[in-house]
Amino acid sequence: MQKLFYAPGACSLGIHVLLEEIGAPYEAVRVNLREGEQFKPEFQAVNPKSKVPALLRQDGSTLTEFPAIAYYLAATNPQAKMLPEGPEALARAMEVTDYAVATVHMQGFSRIFRPANFAPSEADHEAVKARGTEIFTKGMKTLDTALQGRDFFAGAYSFADMAPFYISFWAAERLKLELPGRLAAHYAAMRARPSVQKVMEREGL
Ligand SMILES: N[C@@H](CCC(=O)N[C@@H](CS)C(=O)NCC(=O)O)C(=O)O
Structure with a gap:
């Protein structure tokens, strides 16, 4: 299952909402930015940029940067109609x-x-x-x-x-x-x- 790495109230909030709108299965994984979890090896292995949002996909690859993740999720889930037409x-x-x-x-x-x-x-x-x-x-x-x-x-x-x-x-x-x-x-x-x-x-x- 794809995983969204997010921090409460961070910019990842927008991707979190988009995933809910799309309705495809995902796991939401909390990253505690205040405690510096973004710099720990477990998260660095997912996103060496040390930032949320990060989307770990089913093929094991990670997609980062809000605009890229938003476009990718909308484009790969056309049934959700979150990709503007034209x-x-x-x-x-x-x-x-x-x-x-x-x-x-x-x-x-x-x-x-x-x-x-x-x-x-x-x-x-x-x-x-x-x-x-x-x-x-x-x-x-x-x-x-x-x-x-x-x-x-x-x-x-x-x-x-x-x-x-x-x-x-x-x-x-x-x-x-x-x-x-x-x-x-x-x-x-x-x-x-x-x-x-x-x-x-x-x-x-
Ligand atoms: N350009 C990145 C920005 C991501 C970003 O700045 N995320 C913040 C949370 S809103 C973050 O992870 N900060 C952790 C840190 O700076 O240590 C994107 O588009 O996703």
């Missing part, structure tokens, strides 16, 4: 997933949660966090604009909704921020889904 919708799905992960998460939120990764001197940490706030604030607005005239990021519900979902989760639950209107409606629609409720309960969120 090049335009698919390109938009990849566009929003990359922006959410590579910019809003890794450039924005990471500066706030892990300032030491961006500046060794503690004296610079407040400036790093302020820059992170600028980046994710712009990110929230950009994601909100992308929802103009649609309820879901690629038109119909798809894998494109998974990365913005964990971004909204971090903004709303960790930073206690008010989401802009369309993004708030998207987040509420996601929270109402049985897949999301099941995963949030399993992750203890």
Whole structure:
């Protein structure tokens, strides 16, 4: 059976929800990032990058990086209809997933949660966090604009909704921020889904 390596409330949340939506059998394996399990040999053997999400597939190979895993799961499970139809919708799905992960998460939120990764001197940490706030604030607005005239990021519900979902989760639950209107409606629609409720309960969120 395929295995998803995840950490509670981490970006792996989006892949965890996608797996539930797809409905194919999988095992969810918890990695305790706070205790440094990502650096232990057991996990390094699965993902030497020391990051979640990581998908260990039935053939023994591991797929990493959120956008790649999301695309792969949607593309290999067409019955679940999580892969947007046609090049335009698919390109938009990849566009929003990359922006959410590579910019809003890794450039924005990471500066706030892990300032030491961006500046060794503690004296610079407040400036790093302020820059992170600028980046994710712009990110929230950009994601909100992308929802103009649609309820879901690629038109119909798809894998494109998974990365913005964990971004909204971090903004709303960790930073206690008010989401802009369309993004708030998207987040509420996601929270109402049985897949999301099941995963949030399993992750203890
Ligand atoms: N580019 C990676 C980012 C993954 C990532 O940053 N994961 C975080 C959790 S949200 C992680 O595993 N952090 C562990 C660490 O930095 O030690 C992806 O797209 O999957």
